[in-house]
Amino acid sequence: MATVPVAVVGCGGIAGAHQRAWKAIFEKEPDLAEIAATCDSYRPAAERYADQVAEYQGRRPEVYGSVADMLRAGRIRAADVCTPHYLHHRVALECIAAGVAVQVEKPSGLTVKATKKMIEAACARDVLLATAENVRRGPSQRTAWWLLHESGLLGNPRGFFIQQVRHEQPADPARAPAWHWRAERTLSAGGWVVDSGAHFMDTIRYLYGDVHSVYGRVEQMRPHPMVRQGLRAFDEQEDYFTATINFESGVIGQWSRTSAFPGHDWVQCAIYAERGAIVDPSGDVFHGPHGQAEVRRPGEETRTLRDLWPAFQETLSPERRQRLFPHDFTDGFTLECYDFAQAVATGREVEVTAEVGLKAKAIAFAIYESAATGQAVKVEDVLSGRVEVYQRWLNEKWAI
Numbered sequence: 001m002a003t004v005p006v007a008v009v010g011c012g013g014i015a016g017a018h019q020r021a022w023k024a025i026f027e028k029e030p031d032l033a034e035i036a037a038t039c040d041s042y043r044p045a046a047e048r049y050a051d052q053v054a055e056y057q058g059r060r061p062e063v064y065g066s067v068a069d070m071l072r073a074g075r076i077r078a079a080d081v082c083t084p085h086y087l088h089h090r091v092a093l094e095c096i097a098a099g100v101a102v103q104v105e106k107p108s109g110l111t112v113k114a115t116k117k118m119i120e121a122a123c124a125r126d127v128l129l130a131t132a133e134n135v136r137r138g139p140s141q142r143t144a145w146w147l148l149h150e151s152g153l154l155g156n157p158r159g160f161f162i163q164q165v166r167h168e169q170p171a172d173p174a175r176a177p178a179w180h181w182r183a184e185r186t187l188s189a190g191g192w193v194v195d196s197g198a199h200f201m202d203t204i205r206y207l208y209g210d211v212h213s214v215y216g217r218v219e220q221m222r223p224h225p226m227v228r229q230g231l232r233a234f235d236e237q238e239d240y241f242t243a244t245i246n247f248e249s250g251v252i253g254q255w256s257r258t259s260a261f262p263g264h265d266w267v268q269c270a271i272y273a274e275r276g277a278i279v280d281p282s283g284d285v286f287h288g289p290h291g292q293a294e295v296r297r298p299g300e301e302t303r304t305l306r307d308l309w310p311a312f313q314e315t316l317s318p319e320r321r322q323r324l325f326p327h328d329f330t331d332g333f334t335l336e337c338y339d340f341a342q343a344v345a346t347g348r349e350v351e352v353t354a355e356v357g358l359k360a361k362a363i364a365f366a367i368y369e370s371a372a373t374g375q376a377v378k379v380e381d382v383l384s385g386r387v388e389v390y391q392r393w394l395n396e397k398w399a400i
């Protein structure tokens with residue numbers, strides 16, 4: 001099996017977590033993959049990243065300031081794309097056209113249509129296209145799946161209430177935060193619902209199956225001043241959302257968050273099933289359930305997901321353990337990058353394909369579409385493009 005030469009495209013915040021992942025993989029299986037190129041339109045970021053890679057890898061990756069130059073050099077077989085959302089499809093399409101396998105950070109394309117274009121291109125060229133999704137791969141999420149679907153301890157899921165209400169004082173205009181691409185919806189496509197929400201959507205599909213329909217409200221209750229090149233700007237992301245999420249299986253979910261309601265902060269992250277509940281005290285409405293989440297069954301001592309993880313591990317066949325936790329990796333980023341590298345090296349499929357990522361992000365966009373239309377929205381109508389009110393201007397702006 002030839003070592004896979006990988007490029008990291010977009011060497012900003014989350015690329016740091018990917019680097020730790022690639023390093024962990026290199027330490028266990030140095031022949032599987034090497035970071036052969038780094039690419040960032042802000043070249044110093046790509047240079048710094050290459051220096052860091054050289055420290056553990058020995059060989060320094062080639063550094064590029066543009067994807068076109070990187071592809072022209074023809075040295076890579078796989079690209080790990082960690083750019084802002086509005087660039088996902090552009091970078092992916094360029095790589096696919098060059099026959100390079102691609103893993104794209106969530107939400108894997110700006111809009112539903114953007115992701116569909118990426119998938120079409122990948123199918124036409126027979127190129128692997130993966131969604132970088134780390135959260136479902138964690139031990140606590142895998143243990144929750146086992147509790148709900150295999151162990152019989154909790155039985156079939158019934159519903160969840162995952163909600164957080166808090167009050168954050170808007171920034172004093174004199175000390176307003178610096179503008180960032182996430183603040184502009186033409187660049188990010190939205191705020192919490194599609195950003196961290198993309199993880200939540202993937203996890204709920206993983207735990208409860210496909211979503212039939214949603215009713216959502218998404219609002220910005222107050223202006224959020226920022227500073228852009230010395231001038232006043234405003235953050236366009238939501239500071240309130242709420243959604244009722246109806247699954248094909250009959251599971252009903254309530255998912256909400258706001259930072260704009262003063263006077264009474266509270267948080268509740270509870271998943272209910274036939275025989276008990278998983279109650280997560282972490283206060284994280286996007287990335288749970290975490291290891292400290294309590295598994296409560298009436299009349300029994302409470303145990304955490306972390307306590308139950310060894311019992312789940314004992315049930316794993318060697319093949320399944322190798323698939324879920326190769327080299328005993330438990331970090332989601334390491335597992336997603338390993339899955340991608342193995343798939344490129346061997347020609348097998350990844351767990352979170354672009355199609356799986358698309359189905360998850362379509363739930364997030366169904367919430368925006370519901371808020372834009374004031375109607376309950378079927379996820380299949382968002383996937384097919386039949387409902388496209390919120391996303392139309394984004395598709396038009398970027399000619400998607």
Ligand SMILES: NC(=O)c1ccc[n+]([C@@H]2O[C@H](COP(=O)([O-])OP(=O)(O)OC[C@H]3O[C@@H](n4cnc5c(N)ncnc54)[C@H](O)[C@@H]3O)[C@@H](O)[C@H]2O)c1
Nearest residue numbers: 010011012013014015039040041042045082083084105106
């Ligand atoms: N999995 C997670 O937990 C997680 C967490 C945070 C972010 N993300 C995702 O990672 C992606 C990047 O987010 P981030 O927070 O790292 O953003 P960031 O702004 O910190 O980094 C983006 C990088 O892309 C570079 N870039 C911009 N245009 C480029 C171009 N044309 N070619 C190459 N590079 C270019 C920027 O210079 C920057 O270094 C997003 O999709 C985001 O949703 C995932």
